[in-house]
Amino acid sequence: MQVILAPMEGVVDHLMRDMLSKVGGFDLCVTEFVRVVNCLLPKKVFYRLCPELHNDGFTPNGTPVRVQLLGQHPQPLAENAMRAVELGSHGVDLNFGCPAKTVNKSKGGAVLLREPQTLYDIVSAVRQAVPKEHKVTAKMRLGFDDKSLAFENAAAIEAAGADLLVIHARTKVEGYKPPAYWSWIADIKQKVDIPIIANGEIWSFDDAVNCQQQSNCQNIMLGRGILAMPNLAQVVRGEQNVMPWSQVNQLLIDYSGYELFGDKGKYFPNRLKQWLGYLSRQYPEAQALFMQVRRLSDSGEIVRVLHQQS
Known part of the structure; x- marks a missing residue:
């Protein structure tokens, strides 16, 4: 069983990847997308979104990281894919799922x-540009307006030479509204031979089991669920119980130390409140903490509240 940390733009940056990979249970992390328009991007863009490239493409605890690209023009995407792997990315992922x-x-x-x-055309150009020893993967939803092209899209990605396909089991229009239609992934698997990883609406051990059974996929990708339960990767593997609140609160304190370092400190209050929103799904204490800090904008005041909880 492989468990991958999903790319979540504006949520899972390198600081969150570092923290969650230290908690453990992930085989791979995928970055927030690098937006490609019509040119080869400077190296600094890749380093900014994926500082792990300075560490041979690994998080500090040794989890490999794969850069994700988003764009619509095959050749610029191919050129930037080459740059990503040359800088140390463990393969390259292509974003066909962002609903923004x-x-x-x-x-x-x-x-x-x-x-x-x-x-x-995109996958083919990237696959031809990237050396065979580096994986080219893609992430898609079941469709945009509806699911009528789900099989054709998966077949196109496979025919173009992708090594692996992650499927978020909803359309763009369905967004993040439950349920996720995991059985559609199983239907797609009957039409293509490319390895597939299931994604969407996995919040617990039982969700993971149901997803695996309905999608006929052993391997899964975790997104919002990992923000609600920081050790969800270990839980779905059957290796740990749900992390107690005392440990979660310590993670919040640790996170404040990360976020307050450098220029990103100005984003800390909103980032923390966003995370508490996810945590509230699993922990009543998170909702109570959110009510304490929701009107606070000073990072120092918020950190003092966090320490009072420990």
């Missing part, structure tokens, strides 16, 4: 699921 309106309006992410030929 601003991204879709500029013809990136899930909107490309309306164009199977474009998917083929």
Whole structure:
């Protein structure tokens, strides 16, 4: 069983990847997307979104990291894919699943699921550019408006030479509303031979088991669920019980130490409140803590509240 940490733009940056990979249970992390338009991006862009490239593409605890690219033009994506692996990325991932309106309006992410030929062209160009020893993977949803092109899109990605496909079991229109349609992944698996990883609406051990059974996939990708339960990767493996609140609170304190270092400190209050929103799904204490800090904007005051909980 492989468990992968999902790319979540604006949520799982390198600091969160470091923390969650230290908690353990992940075989791979995928970065927030690098937006590619029509040119080869400077190295600093890759280093900013994936500082792990300075460490041979590994988090501090040794978990490999794969850079994700998002765009619509095959050749620029191929050139930037080459740059990513040259800088140390463990393969390259292609984003065909982002549901954000601003991204879709500029013809990136899930909107490309309306164009199977474009998917083929992008994956083919990237696969031809990237040396065979580096994996080229893709992430898609079941469709944009509906699921009518789900099989055709998966087949296009496979035919273009991708090594692996992650499927979020909802369309763009369905967003993140439950349920996730895991059985659709099983249906797609009957049509293609490419290895598939299931993603979407996995919040607990039981969810993971149900997903595996309905999708016919042993391997899974965890996204929002890992933010609600920081050791979910270990829980779905059957290796740990749910992390107690005392340990979660210590993670929040540790996170404050990460976030307050350098320029990113200004984002800390909103980032912490966002994380507490996810944690509230699993921990009543998180909701109570959120109520204490929701009106606070000073990072120092928020950190003092966190220490009072420990």
